Structures are given as C-alpha cells and as structure tokens.
Amino acid sequence: MAIQYYVASSLDGFIAAPDDDIDWLISFGMAEFQDHYDAFIADVGAIVMGSSTYAFIVDQGAESWTYGTTPSWVMTSRDLPGIEGADIRFATGEIGPVLAAAADAAAGRNVWVVGGGLVAAQAAEAGLLDELHVTLMPVVLGAGSPLLPVRDRLGPLNLTGTTAFPSGAVELVYEVAARAAG
Secondary structure (H helix, E strand, O other): OOEEEEEEEEOOOEEEEHHHEOHHHHOOOOHHHHHHHHHHHOOEEEEEEEHHHHHHHHHOOOOOOOOOOOOEEEEOOOOOOOOOOOOEEEEOOOHHHHHHHHHHHHOOOEEEEEEOHHHHHHHHHOOOOOEEEEEEEOOOOOOOEEOOOOOOOOOOEEEEEEEEOOOOOEEEEEEEHHHHHO
16 A cells, blocks of 8 residues: 555646646646556545645536545545535545545555645655656646645655656656655
C-alpha cells in the first residue's frame, strides 16, 4: 500500500492555470494516457482530494461519481453537495487521520491523493506521501496553482519510473526517500 500523488503538471510546475482553469490539460485529450491511467487506478482502493477538485468534478455534470464506489474523502471547510450512490466522506482538520482512515478503507491497495496541490502538500509535510506520479505536459503556463506548494524542502526523491507519451508528455514516478526508509 502506498499513498500516491498522481497528477499532471505544466513544465513550469502548475496543475491549473489562474482561476483553476484546466482547459490547457483537457486539450491534450485522454486517449494516449487511458491505458496508463487504467493500470494506475486498478490499484487504488481509496481517494483523498480537496474541495476545489471535488467541486470541479461535480460541476462537470456527470450522472454518477467518477470513481464509482471507491471510498473517497474530501478535505473541506465548506458545505458541499454529496453524490447519490457514492461513498464520499467530507473531512476537516489535519490530513493525517484522514489518510489513516483512507488507508484502512483501501484494504491493502493504494491511496490516491487526487489533488489539488494543497492537499498533496499537507500529506507531504506530514511525512505521509510515499510516491509522486507527475505527468509533465508540454506546455508552459506562467502562473496558476502550484504542483506541490510545500513550505520546506521535500527530498531527496528517488526516480523509480518514466514513461514518454507521443504528445511529448512524460510521466515521472518518484519515491519519497524518507517514507521508503521508514
């Protein structure tokens, strides 16, 4: 079981343009990444995300929860609507107990920290992030929501895998050395 931050980023380290715009990412489509994503999600037993990520997913108007019956936690300080038939739990406060509950619910499978960057940074700063799966997209945004806005250095990171895609995107998989050693 690993706690993983799986995300796409611009080359200059942003996961969304200003105003949380991800049209730049959507423009790449999903076709070339689908098999890779399917292999990743097959090992995920629980999900943790922030309220902005959750609100974006809900605003897309899907008739059902994107992640099926996978237990999902939303870190939030605001009231958000639930989704019928989905196992969604809203949480406040420290991320440690939330990740522990997610790990229990994952039953030996991985926990995916979907995003955004602030939630992933909280996990990293708490020493609870095991892996980073960052797909660098061939675009420079100049500004936006940072990939991993930690307050202090995170590392060293051990590169454990790379995948190049036809569009020029490259996935880098890093193990957080401190977690691997512990």
